[in-house]
Amino acid sequence: MVLEMKDLCVDFTGMRGKVRALRNVSLSIEKGEVLGVVGESGSGKSVTALSILGLLGSNATISNGEISYLGQNLLRLGPKEMQSLRGKKIGMVFQEPMTALHPTMKVGSQLAEVIKRHRGLSKKQAHKLAVEALKEVHIHDPELVAKKYPFELSGGMRQRIVIALAMSAPPDLLIADEPTTALDVTIQKEILQLIKELNDKRGTSVLLITHDLGVVSSVCDRVMVMYAGEVVEEGKTEEVLNAPSHPYTEALLHALPDLADPEEPLKAIPGEVPDLQNRPAGCAFASRCPKAMDICGVSVPALEPVSKNRSAACWLRRDTY
């Protein structure tokens, strides 16, 4: 197990008081595995990712749970130990390549600084490796690109560079938070391929956040579905996508654009995500769930195994396994 998260609860303190953004989130990633995290906007995907590297803002508190990396509890690390872990053992790629790079530093220098830090090399050696790193992410003419500023490059190029930065150590785990959302469709494919290739070639585990089930089906070994700060279903990708256990996963699949009939408008899931400030009692999805029963509005269903490789948090699935 490379990474294991157990019952993580994260609260944000804001103007309107405390909000629980994550409620008992658990996940695990094996070596070389790609775990997909899906869910609508605001379901807590980014908070989950940021909590791993200790990048949540000062208004966040982790009030419960455990995150362990290769058996080491990350929540107990001091600032020094956490700093030496970031980028070196666990790399991270963010959604917005346009703003993720330093605007007034040449991309080669940005890479070299990070490489120098991770491997304790001289400036010159680091620059050489920086060019190598650009080659690894399939940038043609890496010497030339190394001398460019981010604003001189396209979004796809920048995202490759952000990935090169995150992979430079190289880390055991790559966290990618919607790495393709801001890109054109053709570029999206290339970036996903690149991530998959790095995963295959180096055995890097990947935590891939997306709200695109198509992305999940093409690159993820396992998938975890989040709703309102909770994990509602988790399992092998084909199984979850072919036969979802949770009504929310089902609804997500239903809302997928029909590739055979592109004319048909996107089907949105009816209803709204509950306000985390006033989370309803019982199942968070109850107000939108077509199969809701009496118990759903009263008591929260726990995430429990429903088959060999699958867990779900739904009263419908209790006692089936």
Added chain:
Amino acid sequence: MKKIIINRLGLLIFVVFGVTLISFLLSHVIPGDPARMMVGQRANEETLQQVRQQLGLDQPLLIQYETYMKGIISGDLGTSIRTQKPVIDDLEAFFPATMELAIIAFIFALVIGIPLGVLAAVKKNSFWDHASRIFSIGGVSTPVFWSGLVIILIFYGYLNWFPANGRLDMNIHPPTHITGLYILDSLLSGDMVALKSSLHHILLPAIVLSYAQLAVITRQVRASMLEIMEQEYIRTAIANGIHGPFLFFRYALRNALIPTITVVGISFGSLLGGAVVTETIFGWPGMGKYVVDSIAYLDFPAMMGFTLLIAVGYVIINLIVDLTYYVLDPQIKG
């Protein structure tokens, strides 16, 4: 780059024209008669008229202005009524002292102000942040004549660690004249005695002069650092393991300095202007003292020359500010 320079030099022409026009008109509406100042109260009307003629004051206003502008173009700012020497020579004699004081004060303001601003931002709401805030408020709200006198009282009056007058000790010769900046000249000519004495003399007035600017720079650096630290590329850098002073200075400060430069440029202009009071308090033989003496004497050519010099100085500073932007921000092209 060329465009910036040409642009600013074009501006220079307008500024020179505008500033001379205004200062010229002002000098003629202000009550007071320079010719009377020169000849004294008891001179008769005939002498007075003679002096008027000599100074060209009997000519129509437009002709006087034309004569003045022609002079400026050929590098002649007129003759000082008080010293009877060409104004340009006087400025040349006094300007280096002011420049030296302003430069040293500026260096203090930058060297202390920038790290203090970074510290205040990085340790936001900590003891250091509050201490730097109080220090800064002190800087902008303490008038120079007061802080100058207090510092003289302590370091000269009680402790007697530093002199309170002039650029050098009485018994020391100025270094060989190269630039007129004593510190630089004594370094260039290897005159250690003059170097030591001029450093000793410049310290107190430079600290007093820099205090207000230091405060402004500190606040500006703090504000832009806080803004930059929220940027996504800083989060990327942190996620990639960059941290500590390296993150603050190499990654954040560089961009935080971009909005600070304008403030810094204006600040240097204010230093030149603010030198007037500081020089008077510390008996610093610079332009400030020269212009104060000139005002007392209604020496209009001298005052106008000084005004023009400061205005040109501002334009040049603006040019330097623009060029610095150009260097710091690769996105500005052209």
